[in-house]
Amino acid sequence: MYEPQIRPAVMNPQERRQLVQKAKADRLAYEAAEFLSHGDTAKAATLAGESRTLAGQEQTDHWLRRYAIAKFHLTKGAVDKFLDDMPPADIAV
Numbered sequence: 001m002y003e004p005q006i007r008p009a010v011m012n013p014q015e016r017r018q019l020v021q022k023a024k025a026d027r028l029a030y031e032a033a034e035f036l037s038h039g040d041t042a043k044a045a046t047l048a049g050e051s052r053t054l055a056g057q058e059q060t061d062h063w064l065r066r067y068a069i070a071k072f073h074l075t076k077g078a079v080d081k082f083l084d085d086m087p088p089a090d091i092a093v
Contacts, residue, residue, distance in 0.1 A: 025055035
C-alpha cells in the first residue's frame with residue numbers, strides 16, 4: 001500500500017505569525033461562544049473583543065455565530081443580540 005509523504009507547508013515568519021494569530025482568534029471566538037452559552041456575557045464579550053482585535057470583526061462574528069448556534073445550541077436571535085451589543089472592534093474600551 002502506498003502512503004504519500006506528509007510534507008510541512010513552507011512558510012516565512014510573517015505567514016507563520018498570521019496563521020498562529022488566526023488560530024488564536026478562532027479559539028477565542030469558540031471560548032466566547034461557550035461562555036455565552038453559560039450566560040456569562042461579560043467573559044464572552046472580553047474574549048470576543050480579543051478575537052476581534054486579532055482577526056477582525058467580520059471574521060470573529062462569523063466564528064462566534066457558527067460555534068454558538070451549531071455547537072452550543074443558542075438561538076440566532078440571542079447571538080445576534082449579543083453581537084449587536086458589543087462595541088465595534090476599532091473602539092478602545
